[in-house]
Amino acid sequence: MTEWNQYKGDPQHSGLRRDLEGPARVTEAWTADLAGPPGSPVCDRDTVYVGTARGNCYALEIATGRRRWVVETTTATDATPVITRDRLYVGTGDGTISALDPATGEAVWEAELSGALESDLVLSNGRLCAGHADGLTALEAETGTELWTHETESAVAGTPAVADGRDVDRRGSTQTPLSEPDETASLEDDRLSEPDQRWIDERVFAGTADGTVVALEAETGEAVWTAPTGGAVATGPTVAADRVYVADDAGTMLALDAATGQSWFTYEIRGGFTTSPTVLAAAETTFVGATDGYCHVTDTTVGRRKLRGWLFSRKGVELDGPVRSSPVVVGDVCCVGDATGSLYGIAVDDAEPIWHVTLADAVSGTPAVAPGHLFVGSDDERLTCLEWDADEPVR
Numbered sequence: 001m002t003e004w005n006q007y008k009g010d011p012q013h014s015g016l017r018r019d020l021e022g023p024a025r026v027t028e029a030w031t032a033d034l035a036g037p038p039g040s041p042v043c044d045r046d047t048v049y050v051g052t053a054r055g056n057c058y059a060l061e062i063a064t065g066r067r068r069w070v071v072e073t074t075t076a077t078d079a080t081p082v083i084t085r086d087r088l089y090v091g092t093g094d095g096t097i098s099a100l101d102p103a104t105g106e107a108v109w110e111a112e113l114s115g116a117l118e119s120d121l122v123l124s125n126g127r128l129c130a131g132h133a134d135g136l137t138a139l140e141a142e143t144g145t146e147l148w149t150h151e152t153e154s155a156v157a158g159t160p161a162v163a164d165g166r167d168v169d170r171r172g173s174t175q176t177p178l179s180e181p182d183e184t185a186s187l188e189d190d191r192l193s194e195p196d197q198r199w200i201d202e203r204v205f206a207g208t209a210d211g212t213v214v215a216l217e218a219e220t221g222e223a224v225w226t227a228p229t230g231g232a233v234a235t236g237p238t239v240a241a242d243r244v245y246v247a248d249d250a251g252t253m254l255a256l257d258a259a260t261g262q263s264w265f266t267y268e269i270r271g272g273f274t275t276s277p278t279v280l281a282a283a284e285t286t287f288v289g290a291t292d293g294y295c296h297v298t299d300t301t302v303g304r305r306k307l308r309g310w311l312f313s314r315k316g317v318e319l320d321g322p323v324r325s326s327p328v329v330v331g332d333v334c335c336v337g338d339a340t341g342s343l344y345g346i347a348v349d350d351a352e353p354i355w356h357v358t359l360a361d362a363v364s365g366t367p368a369v370a371p372g373h374l375f376v377g378s379d380d381e382r383l384t385c386l387e388w389d390a391d392e393p394v395r
Contacts, residue, residue, distance in 0.1 A: 008328065011124040014238065015366070023394075026374065029385040031382050033382055036053045038078065040325075048368060052077060054076070057090050079092075087102065088101075089141070096111070097112075115132040126140065130160075135150050136216065137150075156207070157208055157232040160205060163203060201219070205237045206237065213256060224261075229248045240281045241279070244256045245277040251269045253288060265302050269292065273288055275325065276288070276326045286300055293338065296315050297314075319336070321339040332394055342356060343367075362379040
């Protein structure tokens, strides 16, 4: 599917739609009132789906915001759902996973996890994975049958990511206007060519509340490697170009080798990270939000700051409050929101803000992307659709 069908758009949590024309500016198309603050939405060709902290799951028309249906539950449904052509997968806070008919909202099957749901859902290769208080569970997407459960010492933190080593692009990155020549780039390419650094299967990558990243075989749930972090992983890992990027609430971002768990670099700040990294591997650029109100911009080689000031390097783009949504990139524009309700569009090539809109309350969850549309939730129990003219140049 080319739609934004799960958290950050795909199982790797790339947060990227570089194939679309990014917004030079945005205007409000519609706003839908919900029962409870929404989580992160997902969408297919004509419908956007979103759950709320109060327990409702909505299907809304992309064009108008008109409600197609609503399913009411007794516990929170603000975990990001997964939409396919035939099913909508929804998780509730008590650990119930449901497959719904996306046309009507009627239940097809239900499955119970062994603990409370702690993550959004992720779907890859017919397996639906969920993180919970006891660990990770994979279900057969067709039937809801449990395939495996991997127990962890503490609850899963953030959303698991899934990637297949056979699909990973291991080619060297290209330089961009934000980049500076780096002598370690050739060393990086040499390292990726070593046979023992390859991985040739599908893996699930997850963070835990006690500060651990674990890599599992997707087919069996067997552990491949574990690596320590400085704190609980914020909203889950991102997999890009043979690396697993994780940012934690203690202020450390790690780039780990997806094959071995070995650390490539660390990037540390004062405060804590609040989002998962969004990685433009070819541009050697990473965007990640934090409590200090910055969308931090680093390179992907050694984790240094990429932005240059008059005298010193700059840590990133300053927003109006702590960052609340993981950055998403549409075309050449990075979109990110904060706790004040501000949503910024930032040019990818030089990391300069090009537009800004203010919602009535704090941004909640991570926006979903469709051609010419951005769907953003806010704490005032609304989902807002922003639109733009794809023919208008960004600069």
